[in-house]
Amino acid sequence: MKNYRSIYEKCLRCKIPDGFVIHHIDFNRENNEISNLIAIPEQLHKDYHKIITQIREQFGIDDNHIKFTTKINDVTMYEAQMLYEYCNIIFEIQKWRSEKLRIMHKIFNEDLYGNSIKSSQE
Numbered sequence: 001m002k003n004y005r006s007i008y009e010k011c012l013r014c015k016i017p018d019g020f021v022i023h024h025i026d027f028n029r030e031n032n033e034i035s036n037l038i039a040i041p042e043q044l045h046k047d048y049h050k051i052i053t054q055i056r057e058q059f060g061i062d063d064n065h066i067k068f069t070t071k072i073n074d075v076t077m078y079e080a081q082m083l084y085e086y087c088n089i090i091f092e093i094q095k096w097r098s099e100k101l102r103i104m105h106k107i108f109n110e111d112l113y114g115n116s117i118k119s120s121q122e
């Protein structure tokens, strides 16, 4: 069931671009609230889930938080590389989150500060 794809398209009033998939931000595939859905490129999505699995195995996850068992002054090259990749992926995902917000603000005729676009054009 890919119901969340149609929810996303309906709310954003556009087609999900080719090569994009819907990611559940809170990792709960039952939560199909529009705030929990984001369209991101398929490869980025694969990379994200892969790095999350690696982070989970290397550092551990506690209540959805990364559990840093590594000493701040004793990070291995392997761990540093992993964290570097993680940050790059998060940076890319945040760009797509901004893009989604931009589309939604446009739909509701608001700029990014919540001001009506219509009233500002006198």
Ligand SMILES: [Zn+2]
Residues within 6 Å of the ligand: 022, 023, 024, 045, 049
């Ligand atoms: Zn996902």
